[in-house]
Amino acid sequence: MEENISALIAEFGETISDPRVFRGETSLEIRDAACLPAVCGFLKQKLGFQFLVDISSLDHWGEDLRFTVVYEVRNMDSGENIRLRVSFTEECGEIPSVTQVWPAANWHEREIFDMMGIRFSGHPDLRRILMWEGYPYFPLRKDFPLSGKSTEMPDVAFTRQAPQEGGPFVTAPTEKSSVHREPRAKTFEA
Amino acid sequence: MADIKEVGYNTKIEGEVIVTRADAVLNWFRKNSIWPMPMGLACCAIELMAASCSRFDIARFGSEVMRFSPRQADLMIVAGTVTYKMALAVKRIYDQMPEPKWVIAMGACASTGGMYRSYAVLQGVDNIIPVDVYVAGCPPRPEALLDALMKLQNKVATEPTLATLKKAG
Numbered sequence: 216m217e218e219n220i221s222a223l224i225a226e227f228g229e230t231i232s233d234p235r236v237f238r239g240e241t242s243l244e245i246r247d248a249a250c251l252p253a254v255c256g257f258l259k260q261k262l263g264f265q266f267l268v269d270i271s272s273l274d275h276w277g278e279d280l281r282f283t284v285v286y287e288v289r290n291m292d293s294g295e296n297i298r299l300r301v302s303f304t305e306e307c308g309e310i311p312s313v314t315q316v317w318p319a320a321n322w323h324e325r326e327i328f329d330m331m332g333i334r335f336s337g338h339p340d341l342r343r344i345l346m347w348e349g350y351p352y353f354p355l356r357k358d359f360p361l362s363g364k365s366t367e368m369p370d371v372a373f374t375r376q377a378p379q380e381g382g383p384f385v386t387a388p389t390e391k392s393s394v395h396r397e398p399r400a401k402t403f404e405a
Numbered sequence: 406m407a408d409i410k411e412v413g414y415n416t417k418i419e420g421e422v423i424v425t426r427a428d429a430v431l432n433w434f435r436k437n438s439i440w441p442m443p444m445g446l447a448c449c450a451i452e453l454m455a456a457s458c459s460r461f462d463i464a465r466f467g468s469e470v471m472r473f474s475p476r477q478a479d480l481m482i483v484a485g486t487v488t489y490k491m492a493l494a495v496k497r498i499y500d501q502m503p504e505p506k507w508v509i510a511m512g513a514c515a516s517t518g519g520m521y522r523s524y525a526v527l528q529g530v531d532n533i534i535p536v537d538v539y540v541a542g543c544p545p546r547p548e549a550l551l552d553a554l555m556k557l558q559n560k561v562a563t564e565p566t567l568a569t570l571k572k573a574g
Contacts, residue, residue: 345490346490346525347490352524354524354525359524360524361522361523361524362522362523362524363523363524363525364524370493371493372489372490372492372493373489373492373493374489374524374525375527375528375532377518377521377522377523377524377526377528378522378528379522380522
């Protein structure tokens, strides 16, 4: 693992942050999203991380760097995992696609586009994958209410706001007894 | 129906003739051969399959003929979560079924949206099609579905079939 990290840092220098290791899992921050395909290509071609396990995305609503996209990659020969994180602003809203490196990224990136509204430049077919074409919102963003919003697309689909009946019900993080911890109603404030 | 009393038919006394109402005999035909359209959308469909297999045996009620074409079905069993993406497809399949037709909403999701109070799930299939019987459960056991089928049979038995047919022309 050490030699992988040092090879990456030797190749890309300041673009790659120092590794953060937690319980044997190594995370690297990529400071410049434009370098993402080059870093991923280097990981795959030179270091043998040929398997893209997953791509996920986070919404830090209210912060400057609103979105983070996380790539989990694995070297199937040595069994090593590396996690890449890239953060960017809402105004940017677009990062390069890695489908040219790992074809498996195709549907992962479509799902992130569908749910979070993050665009991937260079993606061969960036359509919605779960919701239908023409649905106007990105449901997993933090500013989207859990109960949804009303939409209308004649002959395709419609949506209505769901009744919450006192919900959404959340678990309160606390050291106290289960009476305080158990799910309880929390009013959503958009 | 508690008030309908089964009376033994004795050929020695009655001869070869049975007297009844046309409604009663038409409804008797209908209620004992309700062909279901299995609208299996989620885990409830597994219980629906169990209901049609030998242990629970929906064939005892004349409903073993699962029709995967809506045009040959009398009863749509909506078994599972109806998402908004699926909703209009469910409605379209219902519209393709010929009259007379009935609907069972099987399970919490089909009845009310169940635990899915979210942007993606229709809050009860009765928002788009009329439902005759709702079945509680997540998922309901096959017995619960058979109970719903018996309740539907009782409902069919009391319908004014002849008047409806005359009105339809």
